[in-house]
Amino acid sequence: MSYDDVQACAQLIKDKFDGTIPKMAMVLGSGLNDLADSVEDATVFSYADLPGFPKPTVAGHAGRMLIGKLAGSPVICMQGRAHAYEGHPPSTLAFSTRVLWALGVEILVLTNAAGSLDEKAGPGSLMAITDHINFSGINPLVGLNDERFGPRFPDVTAAWDKALTKTLEGCAADLDIELHHGTYLMALGPNFETPAEIRAFRSWGVNAVGMSTVPECLVARHCGMRVCGISSITNYAAGMTGEELTHHETMEYGAIAAVNLDKLLRAFASKVA
Ligand code: HPA
Numbered sequence: 001m002s003y004d005d006v007q008a009c010a011q012l013i014k015d016k017f018d019g020t021i022p023k024m025a026m027v028l029g030s031g032l033n034d035l036a037d038s039v040e041d042a043t044v045f046s047y048a049d050l051p052g053f054p055k056p057t058v059a060g061h062a063g064r065m066l067i068g069k070l071a072g073s074p075v076i077c078m079q080g081r082a083h084a085y086e087g088h089p090p091s092t093l094a095f096s097t098r099v100l101w102a103l104g105v106e107i108l109v110l111t112n113a114a115g116s117l118d119e120k121a122g123p124g125s126l127m128a129i130t131d132h133i134n135f136s137g138i139n140p141l142v143g144l145n146d147e148r149f150g151p152r153f154p155d156v157t158a159a160w161d162k163a164l165t166k167t168l169e170g171c172a173a174d175l176d177i178e179l180h181h182g183t184y185l186m187a188l189g190p191n192f193e194t195p196a197e198i199r200a201f202r203s204w205g206v207n208a209v210g211m212s213t214v215p216e217c218l219v220a221r222h223c224g225m226r227v228c229g230i231s232s233i234t235n236y237a238a239g240m241t242g243e244e245l246t247h248h249e250t251m252e253y254g255a256i257a258a259v260n261l262d263k264l265l266r267a268f269a270s271k272v273a
Pocket residue numbers: 113114115116187192193209210211234235236237238245250
């Protein structure tokens with residue numbers, strides 16, 4: 001996917017959207033898609049109608065871009081995302097984030113469903129992502145680098161924006177919502193982890209594990225967008241309880257966490273957008 005493809009897709013959106021494009025975008029992960037219902041005055045684009053967009057194939061991922069308002073503040077809401085485990089080539093995972101950048105988006109809020117390695121952060125809770133480990137084995141920036149997007153060797157020391165995360169924490173405190181924080185590890189999936197993997201990740205200081213988000217963060221930082229993120233904790237990671245893990249459980253607890261996430265994102269939007 002070339003620079004021109006990205007610009008062409010962004011131009012198509014600009015041509016069809018009647019108004020000023022928001023400076024902030026939010027990506028809604030598994031079990032969190034219904035948050036898009038909160039977007040007012042939405043202009044909706046199906047990913048299927050956006051040339052170059054990888055199409056999500058997983059239940060719970062709608063595949064729509066909504067441009068509208070959240071609690072009165074302009075936002076773009078990405079309802080669903082494509083995952084590497086669906087077989088999309090890593091470089092195509094860069095496309096949708098680059099289109100947001102080409103539209104002029106400056107702040108990207110990434111959400112996901114994740115398993116917790118932290119006993120104190122149980123299913124239904126929220127965690128602000130303060131750093132990550134890319135354990136997926138893939139990287140969307142692999143391949144020829146186009147300097148118009150960003151440098152060949154991007155620095156990711158400050159991948160997760162401290163000021164934005166502080167604002168999230170402030171909003172959570174105002175709303176009396178408990179917000180954990182920690183390191184997110186991306187595994188490729190699609191299987192959940194083994195207990196041995198989780199024990200290893202814990203020794204690395206990982207707090208939550210999931211199968212997404214890191215590619216978008218890397219692409220967004222490459223082109224200079226500011227990024228913050230929230231994991232909705234849907235389960236304790238493998239081996240931490242006597243139970244097995246299911247996608248159903250992910251959806252169920254995602255819906256519980258979504259209630260608080262909805263409030264948090266509204267408050268954040270009105271502070272930042
Ligand atoms: N592991 C990986 N991805 C996940 C999990 C998990 O435990 N829960 C939700 N997404």
